[in-house]
Amino acid sequence: MPISSKLKKLATAVVAVGSMCVGSLQATHAAEKAAFVYIGPTGDHGWTYSHDQGRIKAEKALGGKFTTSHIENVPETADAERVFRNLAQQGNKVIFGTSFGYMNQMEKVARQFPNTIFMHATGYKMGKNMGTYDVRTYEGAYLLGVVAGGKTKSNTLGVVASFPIPEVVRNIDAFTLGAQSVNPKIKTKVIWVNSWFNPGKERDAALALISQGADVLMQNTDSPAVVQAAQQKGVYAFGWDSDMSKFGAKAQLAASVIHWEKIYVPLLNQIANKTWKPSKIWWGVPQGAIDIENFGPAVPAPLKAKALAVRDAIHKGQKHPFDGPIYNQAGAVVVAKGRRLSDDTLSKMNFYVKGVEGSLPK
Structure with a gap:
């Protein structure tokens, strides 16, 4: 092959490679950055694990619009504020704080970085x-309660609870009401561990x-x-936030x-399309955000x-x-028959329903 032909082919190849590099740089530049801050480890198989699975699936579904990163084991202290500030300084377009206790720290940093979007999970x-x-x-807790009410033999259920905030109180009450819809004799005992992730205490x-007699x-x-x-111990339990059957297939x-x-x-997608506006998102079964899944062999078909x-x-x-009628521990009606508890009341829930034993910590 003549030298001139070789040089021509080489020049064409260089231009092609250069074009690929420019295209790659443009694609990289086009992708926005999103950061996720987690209260626990991604391997907790619960709350943080479920968020991280959502992050991974979202990045894949968005086809290159966003590159995501995450930081785990961030305590709900001034450390969270430093993490949020650092992530904003790194140019993340949006920062997700995935625990209730991040609320005040995130609000403070959000005011300091008005061009960064902040999304706080479970706060107000x-x-x-x-x-x-x-x-x-x-x-989800109510649906688990339906199953629990049909399986208990002692009529006593147990809940291992984290912190006495409305989110957790709602879940305890819903679990109890779901069980009582099947078995009105149900009583629920609660132990608070004052931690989101502490396997020993749990x-x-x-x-x-x-x-104490709880068999579910x-x-x-x-x-x-x-x-x-x-x-x-040969009793039953439920996966919470994710399938936990590999840790207790029979349980x-x-x-x-x-x-x-x-x-x-x-x-x-809203952020990428510049249509995002601050709002409160609270999704559930109708939107596919939560479901009851992975039924075990101990659950009969009916x-x-x-x-x-x-x-x-x-x-x-x-x-x-x-849905009413719902009674509190003292037997007073808190939701009348034919009425339904409002989202505003749910977001501030601070009482046990009838059947939950013990007093709610202040």
């Missing part, structure tokens, strides 16, 4: 560049509830320790599974069918976990 404070989002976990609380356990904590304890009756990608995908029928009724708006 908002601003010009700060919105909130949540999943109606109480719908296990100890589960064992204490079992010793639910949790509002993040590790699979409750399911593991139930498996060891898990079902799982309340969160699908955060149902929120993250449209949110990130009970599974009942739980799914209730799920379908919630999906269609025909059923709400807090």
Whole structure:
């Protein structure tokens, strides 16, 4: 081949490679950055794990519009404020804070970075560049309660609870009401561990509830320790936020599974399309953000069918976990027959329903 032809081919190849590099740089430049801040480890198999799965699925679904990163094990202290500020300084277009205790720190940093979007999970404070989002976990808790009410022999259920905030109180009450819809004799015992993720405390609380006669356990904590304890002691439990059956195949009756990608995908699309506005997102069964899944072998077919029928009724708006009549511990009516608890009251819930034993910590 003549030298001139070789040089021509080489020049063409260089131009092609250069074009590819420019295209790659343009694609990289086009992708916005989104950061996620987690309270626990991504391997907790609960709350943080479910958020991270949602992050991964969302990034894939968005086809290069966003590149995402995450920081785990960030405490709900001044450390969170430093993390949010650092992520904003790094040029992230949006920052997701995935725990209730991040609220004040995120609000403060959001005011300092008006061109960055901040999204806070489970909170209520908002601003010009700060919105909130949540999943109606109480719908999942109610569905688990339906299964628990059909399986308990002692009529005593147990809940391993994290912190006495409205989100957790709602779940305890919904679980109890779901169980009582099947078995009116149900009583629920609660042990507070004052932690989102502490496998040792969670296990100890589960064992204490079992010793008090609870034969079906639910949790509002993040590790699979409750399911593991139930498996060891021959009682039942539920996966919370994700499927936990691999930690107790015989113990898990079902799982309340969160699908955060149902929120993250449209949110990130809005941000990419510059149509985002601060709002409060609170999605549940109708939007596919939460579901009862992964039924275990101990659940008979009729009970599974009942739980799914209730799920379908919630999906269609025909059923709400807090439809009246509902009574508080003292027996007073808090929701009259034919009425339904409002979202405003749900967001501030600070009372136990009839059947939950003990007093609510202040």
